[in-house]
Amino acid sequence: MSLITTRSRYGLRLLVELAERGMAQAIDLGSVARRQDIPELYLSKLATPLKAAGILRSERGAKGGYRLARRPEDITVLDVVEALEGRSSLLECTGEPGACVRSGECKTLPIWSGLDKVIQDYLRGISLADAAGAAIDYTI
């Protein structure tokens, strides 16, 4: 239950690179892996859920590779994180109702739910197009 693991971090770097290179041609993972210093076999495992989420399209065979399935403006960082971390919520107790028997009386649950919302709102507000653009200071 880690919020941001290397899955999200590697995956986002892959997608930002694809966004930068445009959607015209398919790009093979090996070249991305080399440029980004990410193990190719590991990166290839991240591609599967990204395809399932409708973020990537793949083309097999020679001259094959990956390209974005949608425009960079239409893919948010939240889409990527959810596809790769495989859950919508960062906490068991806020995820499914009934996960915690105390949820009715628990005074801390709203705090974690609120945190969840803050995180999701932030990640939803950044698109791949934003990320691919010039270095932006999101901390302001």
Next chain:
Amino acid sequence: MSLITTRSRYGLRLLVELAERGMAQAIDLGSVARRQDIPELYLSKLATPLKAAGILRSERGAKGGYRLARRPEDITVLDVVEALEGRSSLLECTGEPGACVRSGECKTLPIWSGLDKVIQDYLRGISLADAAGAAIDYTI
């Protein structure tokens, strides 16, 4: 590198209960553990870093126990999370400068730094007094 583990969740429940019961009398962990359904031995291990962080005070001997070291209004959820998770940042690559050799060129780093800030600002904005009060909807 998990953002919110049972350490933070259990620890916050302990502190909220102490905040609710006031600072007048020391409260023993055993009774908190029973009411909150938390293994007492595990809870007792969380007390140590909370003491070190100046959040809890302990009193030994018969009629001993724990009480808050500061007023509930002056303890934020961020204080608690940092004391229990033992780190200030949720990501290696944003934590220490130089942790990632690519940080100069990395287009995704500012996104994670911004996330870090958003989370810290949120947690810093909630005090134990807030949490102990009536159920608040922090998601609004």
Next chain:
DNA sequence: TCCTAAAAAGACCTAAATAGTCTACTTATG
């Protein structure tokens, strides 16, 4: 048509973090 480059799929492995337990010891109050 065969060769090669690329994705697909799934088993497998290792290390680290998390959650929790056990035991022995120390301290303070009634």
Next chain:
DNA sequence: CATAAGTAGACTATTTAGGTCTTTTTAGGA
């Protein structure tokens, strides 16, 4: 001085994260 409490540290189990290996499938080009 008995007892209820905290202190300290080793120990264990489970899960997750990170990464690797192998085989198969697909498509383009000489």
